[in-house]
Amino acid sequence: MARFSELVRMMQRLDDLLSKCTRCGMCQAVCPVFAQSGHEGDVARGKLALLSGLSRNLFAKAxxxxxxxxxxxxxxxxxxxxxxxVQTLEVFLKARALMAEYGRLPMAKKMLFKRILARPQTFDSLMAWAARHQQLFSKSTLSRLGTSCGRLGPAFFKERHFTPLANPPLHERLPSLSTPGAAGGLRVAFFPGCLLxxxxxxxxxxxxxxxxxxGLGIFMPQxxxxxxIPALSAGEVETFDELVRHNLALFQTxxxxxxxTACATCTFTLKKLWPLMAGRFSExxxxxxxxxxxxxxxxxQFLADRLDTASIIQTPTEEPIPVTYHDPCHLNKSLGxxxxxxxLIAANPRVLLKEMACAAQCCGMGGSFGMDHFDLxxxxxxxxxxxxxxxxCRTVVTGCPACMLQLTDQLSRAGQAITVRHTMEVFAEALVD
Ligand code: SF4
Ligand code: SF4
Known part of the structure; x- marks a missing residue:
């Protein structure tokens, strides 16, 4: 019964959100999926129009x-x-949760979320095993970017150029960290996220x-x-809830x-999506x-806004190397x-930032979107x-590991040896103790 009343509440909230859309079509010009497909159904307006009859369409056009x-x-x-x-992301995520509740999430996917992703220890062990044996199911692409592709399987696995899994992963190299800050200084909790x-x-x-x-103290719980985010974007909210509870408990200690975090998607999820779903939990x-x-x-944002990063800027001693920057959607569009x-890039005297055209244009990764809609x-x-x-430029810098995967895949498949780096790698290189 509680579940039914929760569904009704979610539908009412969706109705309220959907009523704000005037079908003006402004969203059409900025949607990367629409730009490729040209289908009105791909743009937010098209999705919202279909959802405005949500309760009817859940059954008739599921x-x-x-x-x-x-x-x-x-x-x-x-x-x-x-x-x-219009809070389109809230509409899309909550509508996906409703659709999953109504059985639109394949059982195999649901089980993967519930049996593996929801259990961090199981997930870690499985991925550490996969990292040790990755040559069994993947082979080198011979790209200078060190990528590999699947030996068998669907196009997503066989054609995509993957960045290899780290062996060992971070949690085996550095399971936890708890250091005091310098006297009176700040203490920072660090959330690496799965991809880091x-x-x-x-x-x-x-x-x-x-x-x-x-001089900051660091707390990184084991x-x-x-x-x-993978569970929430698939509509599997129970796994999402479990992960929120698990991580929250660790950071309370x-x-x-x-x-x-150094992952744009993790920051966006913790900062925006956890509160969006907070109504599902106790007060x-x-x-x-x-x-x-x-x-x-x-x-x-933390380093640039809270600390004196300008103090580390040195005069370049040699010709700086031009690098370009890709804005991750979850940093630029979702968090500004x-x-x-x-x-931070400019703080490194060895590099010179050269803007590419359309730096804020989406790279097309979108989590499981890249798997489900590989060609698009x-x-x-x-x-x-x-x-x-x-x-x-021979180096592209970005702040999201998911974007790094997508950019590496694209550059590797094009036979380009352009290095993909994270902002923190470029910044840390400039630090002199
Ligand atoms: S969601 Fe798109 S169509 Fe609806 S009001 Fe906003 S810009 Fe206009
Ligand atoms: S979130 Fe992005 S891809 Fe999805 S409808 Fe909006 S603009 Fe298009």
């Missing part, structure tokens, strides 16, 4: 509604550009190096789980002033979620973090790749 909702990168461009402030842990531990280590350099847990979200920041990563994702990614190539 397949069409689920498929249309799924053709979305959750990039936030429509929400950012909506003159009526399992693919890019060097980025997490660069972030820790930077925080340590400025056994952290995923931020929950010590005192800290600010929580930072006490809901309060904890809001307090954690208020103190969550992307690491580039645009200047800060650029400020690749076509969107190819546009980004062309902008990188046109910049003439």
């Amino acid at each position: 397949d069409i509604t689920a498929a249309r909702l799924n053709r979305c990168l959750l990039c936030g461009a429509c929400e950012r550009n909506c003159s009526n402030s 842990d399992k693919v890019y531990p060097q980025v997490a280590l660069a972030a820790i190096q930077a925080l340590t350099h400025f 056994g952290q789980g995923c931020c929950g 010590e005192n800290w002033d600010c929580l930072v 006490e847990v809901g309060g904890q979620i809001h307090r954690l979200a208020d103190k969550t920041m992307d690491i580039s 973090i645009i200047a800060q990563p650029r400020k 994702s690749a076509a969107i990614g190819a546009q980004k790749r062309d902008h990188i190539l046109a910049s003439g």
Whole structure:
């Protein structure tokens, strides 16, 4: 019964949100999926029109509604550009949750979320095993970017150029951290997230190096789980709830002033999506979620806005190397973090930031979107790749590990040896003890 009343509440909330859309079509111009497909159904207006009859369409057009909702990168461009402030991401995520409740999420996917992602220890062990044996199911692409592709399987697995899994992952190299800050200084909680842990531990280590350099205390509790975005974007809210509870409990065990992540998507999830779903929890847990979200920041924002990063800028001793920057959607469009990563890149005297055209255009990754809509994702990614190539830079920097995967795939498949780096790697290189 509680579940039914929760569904009714969710539908009422959706109705309220949907009533704000005037069908003006402003979102059409900024939707990367629409730009590729040209289908009105792909743009926010088209999705919202279908959803406005949600209760009827859930039964009568369930397949069409689920498929249309799924053709979305959750990039936030429509929400950012909506003159009526329609909270499209909330609509899409809550509608996906409703559709999953009504059986639109395949059982195998649901089980993967519930049996693996929801159990951080199981997930970690499985991925560590996969990292040790990745040559069994993947082979080198011979690209200078060190990528590999699947030996068998669907196009997503066989054709995509993957960045190898880290062996060992971060949680085996550095399981936890608890250091005091310099006298009277700030103490920061650090949330690496799945991709930094399992693919890019060097980025997490660069972030820790930077925080340590400025005398900050660091708390990184052992056994952290995923931020929950893969489950939430599939509509599997029970797994999402479990992960929120798990991580929240870990971060309650010590005192800290600010929580930072070096993953744009994790920051967005903790800061915006956890509070969005806080109504599903008790008042006490809901309060904890809001307090954690208020103190969550992307690491580039934290370093650039709170600390004196200008003090490390040195005069270049040799010709700086031009690098270009890709704005992750979850930093630029969802959180308005645009200047800060650029400020950190500029702090490194060995590089010179050269803007590419359309730096804020989505790279097409969109989490499981890249898997479910491989061709569409690749076509969107190819546009980004062309902008990188046109910049003439041999290095592209970004602040989201998911974007790093997509950019590496695109550049590797095009036979380009352009290095993909995280903002923290570039910044940490400039730190001199
Ligand atoms: S979502 Fe916003 S921009 Fe798009 S049609 Fe509706 S009101 Fe217009
Ligand atoms: S979130 Fe992005 S991909 Fe999805 S409808 Fe809006 S603009 Fe299009």
